[in-house]
Amino acid sequence: MDWINTPNSSNLSRFAYDSEHMILTVEFKRGGTYNYYDVPEGIFELMKTAQSHGRALAQNVKGIYRYARI
Known part of the structure; x- marks a missing residue:
């Protein structure tokens, strides 16, 4: 699993x-790492190219996919 760093977020x-x-x-920068489950690869691709990674997460992942803090 390769990490995408988000220094501007x-x-x-x-x-x-x-x-x-x-x-x-x-x-997250304020602490905490979360797994979001059953996320289609297209969402990951969208996040990689998004101008705002946080906004992409909020609009396309949070509240939609099951998650757990790890």
């Missing part, structure tokens, strides 16, 4: 995707 430190298990892992 005020909210996210980095994120990664496990395509075999469809898990998006997000590490």
Whole structure:
């Protein structure tokens, strides 16, 4: 799993995707790492190219996919 660093994000430190298990892992700058489950790879691709990674997460992942703090 390769991490995408987000140095310009005020909210996210980095994120990664496990395509075999469809898990998006997000590490937040204020602490905490979360797994989001059953996330399609297209959402990960969208997040990689988004101007705002935090906004992409909020609009396309949070409240939609099951998650757990790890």
